[in-house]
Amino acid sequence: MSQEAILDQQYWEQRYRQQQTGWDVGAITPPLKAYVDQLPTKDLKILIPGGGNGYEAEYLHQQGFTQVYLLDIAAAPLQNFRERVPTFPAEHLLQEDFYTLSQSSFDLVIEQTFFCALPRSLRGAYARQMFEILKPAGKLAGVLFSEEFTAPGPPFGGRSAEYQAYFEPYFKFLHFEPCYNSVKPRQGKELFIELERRERPQFIA
Template identity: 30%
Template structure:
């Protein structure tokens, strides 16, 4: 998915994602919690609390933040992703709730529940037509003044997934529900994403 985007303006179905897990083609997976998030933690920019991670994949961020005192809810639509994360959690006694399902359909029990949401190659994974739904869902489940800590992926490529996410895209969709406290290209990306990731700190209104 990462190096060669598919030209598919409708985005992926659940089955498309699951196929990637069945064939082991996880080309987006960097094998560790994303370094800009690790940096935010090291710089004490984040307080432990209830965290949600949509499109968590194998869950590197879920494990990283649970190990640092967050209560994590990790959501993914692909059974293969949930299975990988549950296996990774088997040996560890960590507060991670793995939810298999569609982030946009997450139930009312999650409303106003989270202090922070971590965005890592999920916004770029969904069809651009779902971006307003993403914003509304994030708004619904975050507490007032909760934080969306995001890495938005500017691929500079047509089609997707991953679908290009520019600064203008962030400014087009989020301000209705979020105050944008920080939005800058991060110098701490993994090598293959250097210069392509916008680190955003967005506060729910």
């Protein structure tokens, strides 16, 4: 079976059911907390795609952000989240495929271990879909792995030059550098990114 064929909803539901969730650190991570803590207003429309158990959504909610959306293709983590954070608006929990998401006009999308969970063949489409769902000048911010892994994925690693090629047509690069405050197991292995959506795609011939 090909890599792409198995990374569907069923695959992820099973990972949660079998508690094979090594990516789950149980809390918002320091780079994302530091980023959230400097956001200027609480009314930004924010999406956390492939957000799993949703610790970023929980933190944002606790801090008084009112337009936070947690998206995952799997039902299990959203159910966990609902039980853990009962005051979070149920209509902001989206069990959908990121690639066919109907909501748009986000001010900010937060990335953590979602990009690396997707088949490599969908990376270009990830950048394009981020462009589609963000407002002009909206931001994509978070962390990406900065090295290749020897073990078969997910997670799938990568290098910054490869990533730049996906994002360059759609985004200006505000931050795209080694992350200094990663959680311990990911230290030296992450890039911190903050990308600003272009008004329109810019393809260099």
